[in-house]
Amino acid sequence: MSTVVGVAVVLYVFVDFFAMIQVLPGQPEQDGSNFYFNNKGSLIPISADIYRMGLMHAARLFSGHELFFFGFAALLAHQIDAISSGRIAIDLVPRDEMMERSRLPYPLQRVVTLRTALTPEACAARLMDPRLPNTFWSFLNSSRGLQGDASDAGFRVEMASNQSQMVYAVGRFEADGGGTSIRLLLTFKRWPLIAVAAAAILIPLAWAAMAGLGFPLPRFVIVFLLVFGVVGNFLFGLDQRRRLLAQIKRAIDAPGDLPLGALAFEPDHGDEAIGPPLVVGERRPDLRHLRV
DSSP states (O other), X not given: OHHHHHHHHXXXXXXXXXXXXXXXXXXXXXXXXXXXXXXXXXEEEEOHHHHHHHHHHHHXXXXXXXXXXXXXXXXXXXHHHHHXXXXXXXXXSXXXXXXXXXXXXXTTEEEEEEEESSOXXXXXXXXXXXTOOOOOEEXXXXXXXXXXXXXXXXXXXXXXXXXXXXXXXXXEEEXXXXXXXXXXXXXEOHHHHHHHHHHHHHHHHHHHHHHHTTOOOXXXXXXXXXXXXXXXXXXXXXXXXXXXXXXXXXXXXXXXXXXXXXXXXXXXXXXXXXXXXXXXXXXXXXXXXXXX
């Protein structure tokens, strides 16, 4: 039922907007006993009855927008109440098997192999330790450790943060001598990617449609929306992925378990010394092994 109501509201907003644009040649204005339609500075004389009709059409033009925003606020309040009362259970890191099985190009997905001297049980406990100190910082975001689920077979985690997360990690533990190897996939979530791609397409289309209706927007507005709404969000997701990998590395680190001087091998970064006992290698996506 809620889906039907939502679709009806969206259809009403679009139909109402374009229908009222057609019957309003301009903004209805009054100057003493004279009435006009103001069409971008061009005054079209009208009668008092047409003026009143124009006011009704102008009010109806914005009613769809009011209905949309008030409806969205009511829906949000209903969801918050359902979550607070326990009627809706939230999976903090929902599994997206489609994304995990897909072979998306770098940097949309990144496959990393980690090796540590810890046991799988110890790795799982450390990944879910809420006392993990926050030593990583990023612009407009503060991380508070990791959240998700983990067992001695594998894990799914994302950063616990005051910002929405665009990426998450899924990994599998494998015994490796006296330690553990971790096959790790860091991937964007599906809906953030869809939203960014849709914005990249819809923003220019909306600009062209507004120009065609006689309401052109300045070019700098479109450039601003594309740069900060599309490029900015994508770079923000890449930064989240970088910090997520850093927190996973730190969570399973156990200083002194391996000799000092362990190296990380990552493409285009050279050999970079990191704290023991972690050795990192990069692999480009072969995701068949990521079923946990």
